[in-house]
Amino acid sequence: MEVECLVIGAGPAGSMAAKELASKGIETIVIEKRQEIGAPKRCAEGVSKHSLEKLGIKVHELGIARTIKGAVLYSPSGKKVVMEGQGMEGYVLERKVFEKYLASEAIKEGARYMVKTQATDMVRENGRWRVSIKNLDGEDEIIANLVIGADGVESKVGRWAGLKTLNRLTDYHSGIQFEMAGVNADENYIHLFFGNEVAPLGYAWIFPKAFSANVGLGILEKGAKMRAYDYLKKFIEEHEDIFKNASPIEINSGGVPVAHFTGMAADGVMLVGDAAQLVNPIHGGGIVRAMHSSIMAAEVAEQALKEKNLSKERLMEYENMWNEEYEEKTNKLLKLRSFLEKLEDKDFELLADILEGEDIFQLTQAKLSFFLKKLIKRPSLLGLATKYLRD
Numbered sequence: 001m002e003v004e005c006l007v008i009g010a011g012p013a014g015s016m017a018a019k020e021l022a023s024k025g026i027e028t029i030v031i032e033k034r035q036e037i038g039a040p041k042r043c044a045e046g047v048s049k050h051s052l053e054k055l056g057i058k059v060h061e062l063g064i065a066r067t068i069k070g071a072v073l074y075s076p077s078g079k080k081v082v083m084e085g086q087g088m089e090g091y092v093l094e095r096k097v098f099e100k101y102l103a104s105e106a107i108k109e110g111a112r113y114m115v116k117t118q119a120t121d122m123v124r125e126n127g128r129w130r131v132s133i134k135n136l137d138g139e140d141e142i143i144a145n146l147v148i149g150a151d152g153v154e155s156k157v158g159r160w161a162g163l164k165t166l167n168r169l170t171d172y173h174s175g176i177q178f179e180m181a182g183v184n185a186d187e188n189y190i191h192l193f194f195g196n197e198v199a200p201l202g203y204a205w206i207f208p209k210a211f212s213a214n215v216g217l218g219i220l221e222k223g224a225k226m227r228a229y230d231y232l233k234k235f236i237e238e239h240e241d242i243f244k245n246a247s248p249i250e251i252n253s254g255g256v257p258v259a260h261f262t263g264m265a266a267d268g269v270m271l272v273g274d275a276a277q278l279v280n281p282i283h284g285g286g287i288v289r290a291m292h293s294s295i296m297a298a299e300v301a302e303q304a305l306k307e308k309n310l311s312k313e314r315l316m317e318y319e320n321m322w323n324e325e326y327e328e329k330t331n332k333l334l335k336l337r338s339f340l341e342k343l344e345d346k347d348f349e350l351l352a353d354i355l356e357g358e359d360i361f362q363l364t365q366a367k368l369s370f371f372l373k374k375l376i377k378r379p380s381l382l383g384l385a386t387k388y389l390r391d
């Protein structure tokens, strides 16, 4: 089989790429190794309404499990900071519906999908990619001019194309989550819990859905004394008020790449979403960024195909576009991440005392200067300021 563009992976990145490419009249096939698009999820399913709107991304109402007003943050001792108001509204999605809807939109534009079809290898031949696939019909090949690697955090496409996509193990958060029914937490907010005994170098979360909630945590192995799973069980045991009548109805786990690499394109290949490790390095959210990267990749692909130039140099315009939009912000967020990793529980308590919801929103937007001013003004916070300034 031959095709202009092959998209490997039908997560949010793959289906958004397929929709954009097909809508530009580019012949597109998407292959997805799982038998069902969107399931099982490896995700807490939270997205910011504002970020989706900014990109003009429409979510089908059936793909929204709950609309959220904001977030409540908890210090290790239980002090709360509420973040709500402009820009804080969001959705907790039902990913298996959300992703199937995205795929249906791509199909409407003319993309073809093959599920339970796995890419097993790819080699470069006469300026095209020969991709080996395996599905219920056996083994086959697809020859493509352009391959979009949308195969998520365990991406092989980048490695097959000779890109250096591997990060240090210390740059991956281990995430574990129960979807639980019977959780007693305010359903208007997502809830985030901090502390080195709660989730070392990460946080625990409760994201309310229609009749259940995603309850999970992400940790960095280097700060952990036990498995992420053990921290999650401990978190649930320690919050009897929230979980005494709750039981799991699904278990999910997965890695979140919280660092970045350069080189998102090779000859005839572009990596999008988690395959290019584009998640927000502070909260690990990657759905919207994944879709945004695909919009950019499709824009560059359209021009490059017209010019019949799919060289790495040409396709690297995609990375340049990405960097223009995100590089500065990501670098600030990486600095903030390294600061947060130095915090002890007493520092979280201090931050809960001095920061308002609005301040934390500014922090998540990588607007850091106000934060430094606030830290430096109060002598009792000098220790924290030093931690921030020291790399």
Ligand SMILES: Cc1cc2nc3c(=O)[nH]c(=O)nc-3n(C[C@H](O)[C@H](O)[C@H](O)COP(=O)(O)OP(=O)(O)OC[C@H]3O[C@@H](n4cnc5c(N)ncnc54)[C@H](O)[C@@H]3O)c2cc1C
Pocket: 008, 009, 010, 011, 012, 013, 014, 031, 032, 033, 034, 038, 042, 043, 044, 045, 046, 047, 117, 118, 119, 120, 150, 151, 152, 153, 155, 156, 175, 176, 177, 216, 252, 253, 254, 255, 256, 272, 273, 274, 275, 279, 284, 285, 286, 287, 288, 290
């Ligand atoms: C525990 C946890 C909680 C999270 N919570 C959030 C959250 O609340 N909000 C948020 O925005 N982000 C969250 N994330 C991150 C988010 O899930 C990802 O950033 C997002 O899914 C990236 O989309 P993607 O399309 O790039 O990759 P994926 O969604 O991983 O999709 C990749 C697809 O490629 C397929 N695939 C892989 N290899 C092959 C192959 N060889 N052949 C064919 N198909 C293949 C996979 O089956 C998969 O369907 C969370 C992640 C974890 C682990």
